[in-house]
Amino acid sequence: MTIEVRRPRAAPYTGLRLLQTTAAFAFSSYFFFWLVGSAALWASVATGALSTLAAAGLCVAYWVSIALYKPQYGKGWPFHWFLYSGFVDLCLGYYDGTAIREGEAPSSDGKYLFAMVPHGVFGVCRSFSGGYCWREMYPGIAARWGSFGGAFYIPGVREFSLCCGCLDAGKSALTRAIKRGENVMLLPGGSKELMLTDNTSNVTKLVLRERTGFVRLAIEHGLDLVPGYCFGEKYVHDLVLLPAPIRKLLYSSFRLAGALLVGRWGTFLGKIERNGKPISLGFVWGAPIKVTQQAEPSAEYIAEVHAKYCAEVRRIFDTYKARFGYSAEEELELVSAKSKSQ
Secondary structure, three states, rough: EEEEEEEEOOOOOOHHHHHHHHHHHHHHHHHHHHHHHHHHHHHHHOOOOOHHHHHHHHHHHHHHHHHHHOHHHOOOOHHHHOOOOOHHHHHHHHHOOOOOOOOOOOOOOOOOEEEEEEOOOOOHHHHHHHHHHHHHHOOOOOEEEEHHHHHHHHHHHHHHHHOOOOEEEOHHHHHHHHHOOOEEEEEOOOOHOOOOOOOOOOOEEEEEEOHHHHHHHHHHHHOOOEEEEEHHHHHHHHHEOHHHHHHHHHHHHHHHOEEEEOHHHHHHOOOOOOOOOOOOOHHHHHHHEEOOOOOOOOHHHHHHHHHHHOOOHHHHHHHHHOOOOOOOOEEEEOOOOOOOOO
16 A cells, blocks of 8 residues: 655745745754844844843853753653644645655554655755654654754754754664654765765765664664655755865764755755756655564674665665656665765
8 A cells, every 4th residue: 555645835926835935944944043043132132122241141041051951862852743733734835745655554553763865955855754744644653853963052953953853863862762662763874975965967876885873773673664765855955065174074073064055046945946847855655674673683684674775765766766757867876975075
């Protein structure tokens, strides 16, 4: 059984289209919420609503809270109210999003690790983990995101990530979440994969060749591994890489990708057309790959499950690429994290 759910793009110049565009702009701009906050604080001081001393006190209190309050290593924040809300539906509607789940609906009592590819420029595929599409495909199932540690030290990004249900992607934090009975969702390719995004190439590079940590995690805790592929994400933004020394510093220090995204009208808002044709994002989830729980899995078994996962990703890509506007020449290449970026 295969289920398909779509959030259609509203007609131009309508109130719904304006709401979709606004939501998508907010989602794609969360890395820069700190600018909005800084501007609001400055305006408060400039208009006399806050004294300079009070504004300075707020800044100090905020940074102290970041240093001392670290929910990303614990239970995180409540997130169902946001991730499964109408806001996410509006984002998907802007991108004319279609989600497909292959196979029968997994049991709500099951344990799962959802592994999405590709990472893409800003991870719009995360929208497909919430809203109406998710609720229809996976009723009764929720999942915690694993996010890079640096996200929880950037104002605005921290709060947005926690509202989406994110935890630190380190093994210890994810292990605690799994032991609490929570499912996990990851982008195995990480920032390295982001920096290999190239919307001018017919080759999509996935950093999966030696990325087996997510497979080991699934086996150690008996989580069925669910493969997923997001189509069209590489086309909604252009990637602008920062100079190599800056990229190296950002990644080594904070695991941040040294890149900027440019979308529609030169903003962070994703494009909805390419070469005069509309872009429609699609996300396809394959059937869960069953695993046998092992406290100390052998290298051979990890490699076996990893190979099954990679094969499923390729099958999904080849099966649905034409459906989502990819040419017959489009292909996948599995690369090492040591691959050089553009």
